[in-house]
Amino acid sequence: MFLLLKRSDKVRTFKHSWAAVSGTLDASDDGDHFECALREISEETGFHRDQLLLVNKGEAQHIKHSSTGNTFTVYPFLFQLKNVDQISKTLRMDWEHEELLWVPEDQVMDFMTSNLTVPDLISTWLRVYFPKPIRNYVYDIQNDCINGAQYLSIKAVKAMRDLCEPYVLGQLFGEMVYNHDTSLDPKYLKEVIIALVLKLCHLRPPMRVPITNALYEVFDNALKESNGELRPQSIQKAANIWIEKQNDAFSMLRREFIKTVKCKFASFYANLPDDQKEGVALCIHVFTISYSSAVRACLNELIDWGRQHRLDSITITCTESRPKNEGAKLVADLSKESEQISQTSVNYEIIADAAAGIRMEEVVSDKSDKNSKATMPIAIVGSDRVVPETKQFVNKIGTASFLACANLFNIPTFVTCLASKIALKSNSKSEGDECFCEPDHDGSELYSSYPRDVQDLCKSGKIKVYNQYFELVPSSIVTKVNPTFVKENGSFCAQNLDSNSNSFPRTLEAIQAYLGYKGV
Missing domain, CATH: 1.20.120.420 (translation initiation factor eif-2b, domain 1)
Structure with a gap:
């Protein structure tokens, strides 16, 4: 049910027309349309902000008054009452309206297409309401x-x-x-x-x-x-x-990843001492971060390839990826899937985000069984957006430090990059900057496990808690690490990012x- 109000003869415009709650920005609103909407709802219906839940904020639109020629800029919001039992206790009309009506969901459009409403109410409605x-x-x-x-x-x-x-x-x-x-x-x-x-x-x-x-x-x-x-x-x-x-793109990406890994593995094997090549157990140790469906697909392909080529073992180490620990979910999903498709020994590890460096060092410097086992380490991360002109990409927070560790220990690094994630060439700088438009998330996701006294300080604001989910990996890191970007139709290095940008106006x-x- 949706509330519509019939404007009275005491208002200046659209007398006796049905409308939603509406109002004009005051100087006290300081240009804040949301606060203006809350104020008008309170004045015209009696409902206060603590009784309301914002459902949607629509795009602004211009509406022209056919009689006066005046143009109104409308900023639509849709709110929901948290408790419908409050309606009879709270709802009241002020002088601006003479009648109210609760309209069922499936009758709203029929009502709005009548000649009884203010101009373009239907367009305003369609900007905020979804089934x-x-x-x-x-x-x-x-x-x-x-x-x-x-x-x-x-x-x-x-x-x-x-x-x-x-x-x-x-x-x-x-x-x-x-x-x-x-x-x-x-x-x-x-x-x-x-x-x-x-x-x-x-x-x-x-x-x-x-x-x-x-x-x-x-x-x-x-x-x-x-x-x-x-x-x-x-x-x-x-x-x-x-x-x-997308299924085809994933299949192509998996094949391209294996093609690239095979080249790395061939080089790794060629560089082994001659006395190690005969009878040595060949292994791959993969390091990754967070949860990426592209990375997951590539690792499943790697496990299958390892089985076909009789690798002794594949170990997959993933950071837990706080605060939501999606890295742990990646490992869990992979472990369930590999049980059914692999005869190669596949081992899984979850480590703290800050432990990537020390675990990489342990693998690279492990000399305990060098005569019987040869392990090639690789690192792979996903990407949510690639910014060609600045040679940057957006991914889970912690990716930059993860890549820096991989670079420190000379571990070959891959970035999965479906073509659809590459920003428009002519607009890629601004596209990259926009990644930080997503606000900080609730700090309690981080500090809920802290000692009680520290939690209290965080809640009070005396200690500021930054909880970002994404970061724009700096071009200096990308250039230094020089990862292999793997697309569904080929692989390329960081220096060639610009030539792989999308030139179409998407x-x-x-x-x-x-x-x-x-x-x-």
């Missing part, structure tokens, strides 16, 4: 602290695909929903699609490039399929094709232009 299946996708993408950019890009495409399901569109448009007999008004479909595109692309700034690239490709194919028209079926078809392509602005959205 429940889509809200679930948005919530999952926003709060998933385990999976990487590729996994979340697939979820974003699934969200767009499922938005175009008839039953989901029915939750939005009611009787206006697309079916076999009638066509949904393209204007309204475009409004909700643009709103979802903007939402998905802004949810996780460090992962904006792959999500944007994915959505751009979906719309590019969908519009070609439907001769430039925006049709739900075409979007669904294009989304399914894109998702299937930016958020390009999607908006594609869909005819001009913004504010």
